[in-house]
Amino acid sequence: MDHVLSLPALLTDRFQAVTGVDPELRPATKPQFGHFQSNVALRLAKAEGKPPREIAQRIVAEADVADLCEPLEVAGPGFINIRLRSDVLAGVVTGILRDPDAVIEQSADPQRVVIDYSAPNVAKPMHVGNLRSTIIGDCFARVLRAQGHTVIAQNHIGDWGTQFGMLVEQILVEGIDADSLDLDSSVALYRRAQEHFRSDEAFADAARRRVVALQSGDEQTRAIWRSLIEVSKAGFNAAYRRLGVLLTDDDLAGESIYNDLLAGVADDLSAAGIAVVDQGALVVFVPGDDAPLIVRKSDGGYGYAATDLAAVRYRFGTLDADRCIYVVGSPQAHHFSQVFAVSRMAGWVPSGGVLEHVGFGSVLGPDGKMFKTRDGKTVTLDTLLDLAEDVAAPEIAMAAVKYADLSTSLHKDYVFDADRMVATTGNTGPYLQYAHARVSGILRKADAEGWASDGVTVLDDPAEQALALLLSRFGEIVDEVASGLQPHKLCTYLFDTATALSTFYEQCPVLKSEGEVRTSRLAICAATRTVLAKGLYLLGIVAPERM
Incomplete structure (x- = not known):
């Protein structure tokens, strides 16, 4: 096995070699159906003109998965049930213990990734609108760096x-x-x-x-x-x-650094026939868009469209980026679609270069309305964070704020409800911190008794297997976040892992068990702590040893 932490990916490759299509493995709906299920035979039936069960039987016979799975089963009209071998799952967890750094696979194609985020304005306090960009961009930077990409943070402050x-x-x-x-x-x-x-x-x-x-x-x-x-x-x-x-001062790249480039942007777009003068302004008419992008105003001044065009050109040209990610609120979606389109028209985006706008919704008050002060003014960032720290210690409060932000689909608004966000039960950041602290406490007691691990050697209970299976998916989930830029998937995964850990505690005594079962269950605990800690780090959340 090339990498013990890629079981779903390995299974997908093996089935695809037989079927020619993605088997679309899904977690089994009930334990008796195994660990995964695939409906690939049903999808192939029409094209092949054969009954789904017949196709499923052929796939089961031809799939080379005996080193990973128990004998495959065909169920119902042609579903394939897949149960991983216990020794394979045990090997995954043992692998996490022996090489914690390998829990996140390094990219086979490391890139230079520019992330534009935070972007507060000079001479103004940071406000609630800066919160989401800062938290989301920081998560992307952590995830992509963990995979071995070179991340160039660009804090595009309003300094001009x-x-x-x-x-x-x-x-x-x-x-x-x-x-x-x-x-x-x-x-x-x-x-x-x-x-x-x-x-x-x-x-x-x-x-x-x-x-x-x-x-x-x-x-x-x-x-x-x-x-x-x-x-x-x-x-x-x-x-x-x-x-x-x-973010540090080294990441500052404000609007002012592009000032000397703006005339060149305008001149080059004009020379290429991409930009034209319309009512005294230099504009680009983007195909399929009724409103032009104004590069230079009729009074000769440059707006932020010109600055953003210069930034795209600089980031791909001077910074040699392969991928540029803009973490800016959803209301700017149209603006960035125009800027990206014009940049491509001008040839400033290299072949294979990626430009992405990750928009996000607003932070709402507990009443579900835009977060404002009583006199209708924008809430400062400090005021918002104070609300969280009024009901919890700083590390827990920041976990609550970040998790509430990242655990929702980014394009949606979310309600800033400090009392709910800091709860140590339910789908919250503090709940994940508590799970890490709790498992750390168990391991402290075991360490004090001189516990030594030989890895996972017993994995018979369904709760043990369910937790081990989740641990095997961590690298896959991190890869999904890196490519799709949806951090709520990592949040959901960590919540599921913490929940499975709680079920494991209830059904599988750890410190009170004996012999090989005890050492094996402690090894599962240690591997889970590693995954929780690394996952929380990627979200920018502290993983406490005690709470």
Whole structure:
């Protein structure tokens, strides 16, 4: 067996060699049907013009799976029941113990993957809208790195544009030393500048001229701008530490880094005949789309479409990416479909290069409505995390927040209900943490008694087999998340594993059993702890030894 942690994949390959199609193995609905079932014979019956049971009997006779399975059975109209051999399942669990790092298979085709995520705005506090992008992107980075891919995180912060003319001008009007600002005072400054901009046309004109000064490299303007970024970076990093995500200053790649590339983007699209002037603006009409993508506005300024086009070109050209993943809210789906289409039209995406927008829904309050403060303002990220920490310790609170986010299908909205999210029962992050802590406690007691493992040697009880079978699927699930970018599948898998562990405890005494059965069951516990710990790490959740 090439890799003991790929039993479903191995079985699929063996059956496909006989059938020529994917057997679409499904977990058996009842223990008496084995571990897996396939309806492949029913699907082949029409094409072959033979009864499904006859086809199933042929597959059973020809499939080379004796080293993996007990004798195959044909049931009902032509279902194939598959029961894995106990020694094979035992070998899987023993393999996890002997080589924990092999529990996640390394990609046969490692890639350079750019992930665009988090992307807060400078001079503003991170808000509830930044939460999902940060958590989801961090999970993708962990999963893909674990598989051996080179991940290049790109924190596309909002550090350029009209608001900075307004902010810099307000600082100069008030005579503030920009280096003396902290995050709170910069937020207050932003609010004053907004009000000044709305109420004073002379100030608004000065702020617009200040944008031109920023873009043209005026040193006084640029110095104040850099100070504002430094203040914001401190706020970003405090939030990232609190959330336990992997982003650092090295991952910052704000809108400003593309400023010098925008004219080239426009010129090259024009020269290629892809972009045309329409009502004074340079636009691209994307086939099948009524609304054009505006590359350069009629006043000569560039919007964020130009910046995003430059970013695609830079990421595939300069960063040499094979795959670019954008973790940005679902309302931006149309924008990114246009940007991706234009990038491909321009030839900036290499053959085989992948561009993906992973959209996500909103965070709702317990009332099912958009999460807002009482006066209708956007909730800050700190305020949201405080709500979770009001009812649980920080590590448990962050587990609750992350799991609630990642365990739902990403495109759906989800309700931020702190009391429900921190529960240690049900499908929650703290429940998984409790499962890890509980199995760690059992192993601590065994270690204190001098337990030594020879691996799994007894696997007779259905609860033992069910847990071992789940452990064998971990690598497969991680691979699914890496390719399909649906972290809820990993959450579901870990919840199922924790539930199977609980059933195993109830039906198979561990510390109270004796001899070979005891050491074997402890080995199952140790392997389960390894899988839970690695799975929680991929979600960005701490795996506690005690709770």
